[in-house]
Amino acid sequence: MKFIKSLESRKYTKVIELLQSRPSVLGGARLFVGKKEERKNMKKIYDFICKVEVIVAQVTLVSMIILIFASVIARLLRNPINWGVDMATFLFAWSCFLSANFAWREEKLMSVDIFVKNFPEKIQKYIKLFNYFVISLFLIYLIIFGFRLSYTTRLRAFQGIPGFSYAWATLSIPVGAILLLITTSLKMRNTIQKNSPQLSLRRDI
DSSP: OHHHHHHHHHHHHHHHHHHHHOHHHHHHHHHHHHHHHHHHHHHHHHHHHHHHHHHHHHHHHHHHHHHHHHHHHHHHTTOOOTTHHHHHHHHHHHHHHHHHHHHHHTTOSOOOOTTGGGSOHHHHHHHHHHHHHHHHHHHHHHHHHHHHHHHHTTTOBOSSSTTOBTHHHHTHHHHHHHHHHHHHHHHHHHHHHTSOTTSOHHHHO
């Protein structure tokens, strides 16, 4: 046991001497550790965004369903909720885009791969990358179009909610497209580096 401990101590001593004699090696090690810590921090931020996204998507969806049901009952009682439809539209817009990103991230969207799955894995990889590239271009267009639409509708108010700008609903387009673009970029990275896009994006960021 003493002999093994002496060997271990000598090994660590040589490593320390190497780092001290070569500052470039020490600097590279520090840079590697720094990047690793930076990736951990980015992963924490991304996990937090994903959790908030899911919560907001759930709240908006449930609130929309309750509001529509309440509006129907109120109309039957001849006491309609004038702002019910407008608020449901607002909630529906945000729920759609946030839920779409969650489904895209967790591989829950429907896909037709009856032909693609018969190709070699290398060809499947290139097809996926091409699909992600086309999706990214479309999402970039949505981001630009969404911000323009939000700006042009900033002075328009909901009919049943005076003072509530329509831009709050149209902002769901660029915000949702940004989140979808981030998810698509991570899928592209996983496909290129690991060739396993089915892995959880939240684990591999």
